[in-house]
Amino acid sequence: METKTKTTRANGNEVVTKITGAEALLRSLLAEDVETVFGYIGGAIMPVYDAMYNYQDRIKHVMVRHEQGAIHAAQGYARIKRKPGVCFTTSGPGATNLVTGLADAMLDSTPLVCITGQVAAGLLGTDAFQETDVVSVSMPITKWNYQVTSADEIPEAIAKAFFIANSGRPGPVLLDIAKNAQMEEMEYAYEQLTAVSSYVPRPKPAINSIEAAAELINTCERPLVLLGQGVAISGAEDEFRTFVEKAGLPVASTLLGLSSFPGNHSLYTGMLGMHGNYAPNVNTNQCDLLIAIGMRFDDRVTGNLATYAKQAKVIHIEIDPSEIDKNVKTDVAINADARQALELLIPMVKPNSHAEWLATFGELHKTEFEKVISRDIHPKDDKMRMGEVVNTLSEITNGEAIIVSDVGQHQMATARYYNYRKQNSWITSGGLGTMGFGIPAGMGVALAEPERPVFVIVGDGGFQMTLQELGTIAQYQLPVKIILMNNNFLGMVRQWQELFFESRYANTELVNPDFLKIAEGFGVPGKQLFDRNRLKEELQALMVLEGPFVLEVKVEKEGNIFPMIPAGGTVSEMRLD
């Protein structure tokens, strides 16, 4: 099929150009500055791919090996670019393969526009070949979704999709486009949207709540700021820093907040939550004021809500009103974009240092260092630990690389031991904890930010969930450096079995393939590392390498991640071993 541009004369003289819905889709994407699309072809999306044939010079299409790979790549791309990642799939199985990524993007507020092909409108509801009601399937895991059944709807649907995906609290949008709508002709005109009826993406901060917050900040003695991903999403990293420096506020980060504030800053006290740092968790139950910014009090952060920061007053700056008072009751809620709220707050807070209070974090950190950190980064035996690998990588890259992780022990080790110095440098699956996220997300990151080194840290379990994307990495020669932490176990689950199920290791030991042969088979070079003495050297070699690489590090099989707040435990009762 060929993309036709037909010129007809309406009303005898006016010239109207008609194009197919598929071409209208591509022109609409160009109007939204889309440069890269991740996708996989199939029957119901063929007209779009056919139209793409003429657009290859303007839109780069990355052909993945599985649609889950496409959507995770789009997520990595979106989070680095801070604009919607785009993917294309066919109907039925192509569309359902997006489900994990949609759920992940929904929980982690990642802007996506996913285009799925659908059977022709006339066949809808008839159980036609590869017909799946993906609009219903994706209802709870999309910010918005819509089925397009005629070509003229396409430009407006795309405009709406992009506006919704990347405003307010960002999220995934799915457009299901019936095949007839791709093929029909229509009169093309595009207008970017600046508003969608019924939708208030950026509520105006109420001045009285800003004043009330400033008053609490200016009179508190033991404040603690909880830094969430909302700060990065709103591009408020600089305002955030000005704010905490002016008022002398200790900062603790959520998993997704990492890299929005320098890891070596004197006000930085560490990561919150289950495997976070000792000081900020313990001091959560000592502070007199919690200032939560762009975070949602996830249960992995709070542990048992009944014993969470009961002594403290709570300020919550949050753009999504449904997150306010959902888990933790606030004293002052500021329903606004983080940057707007911080801009208003900064002039109203008084300079302070809270030096004595800050010192208590240092004391607690010393305890954590002696009991946990030192043995993670300088182990006494000859078995390598994930912590020392990440710590060495952090030193070698000066904390300035982009780090992407999969899910498990290595993820927590990476979050704990990489010392982020640069903004927008950490991509991981937080809310959904999706194994298999790392490698494809890393591809998207490498495409979004070709100038910076990209490392993917992955476990031997997660590696096997999306390893087919090594094919994509090889095809496009994406400079993704994969560090595979091989402990021959589904480590994080094995740790839980050890701690909470009497070491009954049911189905957590892995019978692994030869990972390097697999990589080699895909055309990706690799190496194994057993010996601590070569760690630095091998990581340095990765830094200067041009293309992709798999470095398989054999680590201690039964290493554990500490400290830890057992699920549903009290934050201040964090276990050090």
Added chain:
Amino acid sequence: MNKEYTITIFTENKIGLLHRITVIFTRRHLSIASLNTSESEVRGIYRFTIVVNTTEAMVQTVTRQIEKQIGILKAFYHTEDEIVYQEIALYKVPTKAFADGDDVESLIRKYNARILTIEPEYTVVEKTGHKEDTQQLFRELEPFGILQFTRSGRVALTKQIREITSYLKDLEQYYKESEDEVLTYN
């Protein structure tokens, strides 16, 4: 503490919105006691009335989660004393029940019910009221043999003074004020 709450939702008429609303209840394992929808006083704007039994904290979160869906203009929750509401019930009883004395007729009078249709085989009775009233009549008619029974979802109007039109004006104001603002992130 569980209590009965009436949630009122104002929506645009968009396909799939009902699904979006109901999944929010399903996720929380909340059972919808009744649901009604109709066009509101503003043309093109629809009003959903949903009754649930739950805690105030839950109904508050759920209402906010509903309100943030695209296509939903506003969502509120109210307790019984904050609304004026009705339900309608229909009862199909054998016509011969009327032949055996005055009992059924006096019941109908006592309950302010009315007869919609009388056929040789059956009679359909209608009663409008709160659930307790329609249920009470059900119990009283039961001995005569109820052939069919149905009760509608609750329809409710709120006592609050601020009407949806004034919220719509706020929205319009918001759009006007943010006209020159870039609301997307990149």
